Amino acid sequence: MLNNTPSPAPSAEVLLEQFHRSRKYSTDLILNLSTEDCQAQSMEDASPAKWHLAHVTWFYEVMVLKPFEKDFHFWNPAYAVLFNSYYNGVGDKHPRSKRGLLTRPSLAEVLEWRSNIEGRVTALLQEACAPELRWLIQLGINHEQQHQELLLTDIHHLFSNNGLFPIYAAHGQDTPPVKQSFQWLEGISGLVQTGHAGDGFHFDNEGPQHSALNQTHSLGNRLVSNAEWLQFIEDGAYQNFQWWLDAGWAWLQTEKIVAPLYWNTENQGQLCRFSLNGNAPLDLSAPVSNISYFEADAFARWASQNLAGYAGSRLPTEFEWEAFAQAHPESSHDLFGKVWQWTSSNYNPYPGYQPWDGIAGEYNGKFMVNQMVLRGSSAYTPVGHSRLTYRNFFPTNARWQMTGLRLAKDGV
Numbered sequence: 001m002l003n004n005t006p007s008p009a010p011s012a013e014v015l016l017e018q019f020h021r022s023r024k025y026s027t028d029l030i031l032n033l034s035t036e037d038c039q040a041q042s043m044e045d046a047s048p049a050k051w052h053l054a055h056v057t058w059f060y061e062v063m064v065l066k067p068f069e070k071d072f073h074f075w076n077p078a079y080a081v082l083f084n085s086y087y088n089g090v091g092d093k094h095p096r097s098k099r100g101l102l103t104r105p106s107l108a109e110v111l112e113w114r115s116n117i118e119g120r121v122t123a124l125l126q127e128a129c130a131p132e133l134r135w136l137i138q139l140g141i142n143h144e145q146q147h148q149e150l151l152l153t154d155i156h157h158l159f160s161n162n163g164l165f166p167i168y169a170a171h172g173q174d175t176p177p178v179k180q181s182f183q184w185l186e187g188i189s190g191l192v193q194t195g196h197a198g199d200g201f202h203f204d205n206e207g208p209q210h211s212a213l214n215q216t217h218s219l220g221n222r223l224v225s226n227a228e229w230l231q232f233i234e235d236g237a238y239q240n241f242q243w244w245l246d247a248g249w250a251w252l253q254t255e256k257i258v259a260p261l262y263w264n265t266e267n268q269g270q271l272c273r274f275s276l277n278g279n280a281p282l283d284l285s286a287p288v289s290n291i292s293y294f295e296a297d298a299f300a301r302w303a304s305q306n307l308a309g310y311a312g313s314r315l316p317t318e319f320e321w322e323a324f325a326q327a328h329p330e331s332s333h334d335l336f337g338k339v340w341q342w343t344s345s346n347y348n349p350y351p352g353y354q355p356w357d358g359i360a361g362e363y364n365g366k367f368m369v370n371q372m373v374l375r376g377s378s379a380y381t382p383v384g385h386s387r388l389t390y391r392n393f394f395p396t397n398a399r400w401q402m403t404g405l406r407l408a409k410d411g412v
C-alpha cells in the first residue's frame, strides 16, 4: 500500500461508474469547441484543451496500466514524453511553453487514444481490484477533475485574446452573485483541528490532521464583490503604492495592471467583464474574480482604511478559513462553488507531512515553495471535487484562475 493513503478506495463497481462519468465529462467540455480551439495555447501557464485531454490519459497509461497491466505496451511510446507534465521520475518532458506546437497527434488521434486507455483501465478494474490499483484509479479520476477546471480557465484565457469575444457557454459557467449584505462573523479561535483525517479520498497535502492555533478573529460572511472592487479602482488604489507589498507594486508596474483580469471597455466604452458566457456589462453583485494574491492583499489593506465597517481587514489564514467552513453549512457564506479564496498562508507542508510513495510523490510536495494557499472551490470546479480540507495553490501573481477573496480581521 502506498505511504500516506489511509483511506480505502471505493469498490471496483463504484470506481468504474466514477471513472466513466469523469471521462465523459472531459469530452463533454469540448463539445462547444472547434478543433482549432482545442489546439491553441494562449500563454505558458495555460495548456491547449487537446493537451489536457491527452495528459490525463497519459496519467492512466503511466501510473495505472504500466505497473498493473499484463503485457503492457504503450499506445505510442512518444506520447510518454509529449504529455508528461512535470514528473521527472517518468522521464523526459516536452517543454511546457511549446504545448501549443503539438499539432500532431491530431485531436481525433488523441480521442482514439483516450478510448483505448479507457477500455484497458475498465478491463483491468473488472479483473483485478487490488487496493493499490483502486487507489491509483481514484487518483486518476481526481487528477482528471483538476484538469477539467484548468481546461475551462485556459479556454477562458484563450478566448479573451480573441476580438470576437467567443461565447463558450450561453449560461451556467459564470459566477453566481453574492447576495447578502456584508457583516463580520466571529471565527473559531483557540486550538482547531486542521487537515483531513477521515475516510474518503484526499490529496497528500491535506494531511496529516494537526492542531493549529487561531487567535480571536472574525471573517466576512460573504466574498468581496465587484461593486467593492470598483470602489478600490475608483479610489486610485492601483496607482497608490501604500496599499501594495513591494513585490506586488513592482509586478503591477511591470505588467501595467489596473483592474482584474478580463475587465474591459471594449463594448463602446462600457465597463464589461469577459467570461465563458461572452463579454457582458460588469455584474456588480458578482464576486470579484481573476485577481492575484497581490491584488487581494492590497484590497484588504485599502478596505481597512477606506470602507466603512471594514476596519482591520486582512486576508484569513487557511486555518481560520477551514475552522469557519467546518462550523457553517457548505452552501452558506459563498464558501464553495463561486471563486477560490486567497489566504495569507504559505503553501507549506503540514507537520508530519509525507509525500506519497513512488511517482505520485511528485504530485504536490515538490511545489511547496513560493505559492499561497487558496480555499473553497470555484464555479468551474467539477461537481464532487471540492472538500473542506482542499488546498489549492498558486504563485502570488497568478490570476487566470477563478480567484477572489473573503476578508478577515483580528478580534470580534
Ligand SMILES: [Fe+2]
Pocket (backbone or CB within 6 Å): 055, 085, 143, 147
Ligand atoms: Fe496533471
